[in-house]
Amino acid sequence: MREYVKLHIARILITVLAISLFVLVIWLDGYRNYLVIGYGLLLFCLLLLFVSLAEYLSNAAFYHYLKSGKAVRGSNGSLSKKWRKQFDAREQQMQEKLTELNQHHQNHIRFMNIWVHQMKTPVSVLALMAESEEVDSYDLLAETDRLKSGLATALNFVRLEDFTEDFVIESVSLLEVVKHGIGEQKRNFIRSEVYPKLLSDADITVTTDKKWLGILLFQLISNAIKYSKPESKVCFEIDPFSRSLTISDEGCGIAEADLPRVFRPFYTGQNGRQTGEATGIGLYLVETISKQLDIDIALVSKENLGTTVTLTFRT
Known part of the structure; x- marks a missing residue:
């Protein structure tokens, strides 16, 4: 009372x-x-x-x-x-927030478990190289590249939480960013015997964050190389009229049943299970970054024929 x-x-x-x-x-x-x-x-x-x-x-x-x-x-x-x-x-809002935080926490734990497991391989190879009398510099660089790629993926996964704190908008040449992305993967292309090909010199200026766009392209190019056949090509084409970038490979493609789920976190699909090297994070990062950068993304794939990813820039 x-x-x-x-x-x-x-x-x-x-x-x-x-x-x-x-x-x-x-x-x-x-x-x-x-x-x-x-x-x-x-x-x-x-x-x-x-x-x-x-x-x-x-x-x-x-x-x-x-x-x-x-x-x-x-x-x-x-x-x-x-x-x-x-x-x-x-109460419902708090419960949803707790569920989201718990899912977020579980995703981090799951990613770290997968990532640590995958990093064991290059570390073990490097340890064996150190014990041998002869060290092949080519193999050494290959393993260090795998480590660097894994570390970059882990760092970018964590950075997504504070995307707006690390975001700088500027006008950039899309062709320049693509060429830089290809250059970053030069040893990966050579090692996998896969060849990059620019179908034209067309270019457009896009308003975006250059670093995050580079990270997005790094993931797409890495995937294209990983699932391509030796002696095949990864083609890049900029269309100034539709303001789009198309990345096409001649790899193993993606099973039709896997297509609706390829952007889900930790979903590796049939190809990932066969290679045993997929984390299921690459395309999740691609979709998340593309949303933040206001880029439309479309993925088309046929088994044994290859995969085509199209990025359409709104600005």
Whole structure:
């Protein structure tokens, strides 16, 4: 009841003041029947008490929450209904947030488990090289490239959380970014006997974050090389009219059943299970970055024929 009084003290005082003024007016007008005035005041007090008690009981859940901070059910007053609706909505939001945070935490744990497992291979190879008398510099660079690629993927996965804190918009040449991306993967192309081919010298200027666009292209080019056949090509073509970039490979392609799920985190699909080197993070990073950069992405693939990814720039 104390919570009710605290909440409605202003209304109670105003009501009491109004009745007091009414009695005062009657008194000043010359009416001196104390019994009638007292009886009227008693009726008013009883009525006020009854109304207050009824309102309190009908909203007991609300006042209990104010007192103890614990939510209970069982009353159907307007205040309780309104409070319960808001409380349930807030509780649902908190539950959704907790579920999201838990899923986020589980994704990090899962990624780290996969990543650490995959990093064991190049580390073991490097350890064997160190123990041997002869070290082949080509093989050494190949393993260090695998380590660098894995570290870059892990770092970019973490950076996605603070994307807006590491975001710089500028006008850049798309052809220049593509050439730089191909250059970054030069040893990977040579080692896999896959050849990059620019189908034209067309270029467009795009308004974007150059670093994140480079990360997006790095993932797409890495995937194109990884799943391409030796002696095949990865083709790059910029279309100034549609403001798009197309990256096509002649690799193993993607199974039709896997296509709807390729952008999901940790989904490796049939190809990933066969190679055993996929983390299921590459295309997830690609889609997430493309959304942040306002780039439309489309992926078309046929088994044993290859995969084509088209990036369409809105700005």
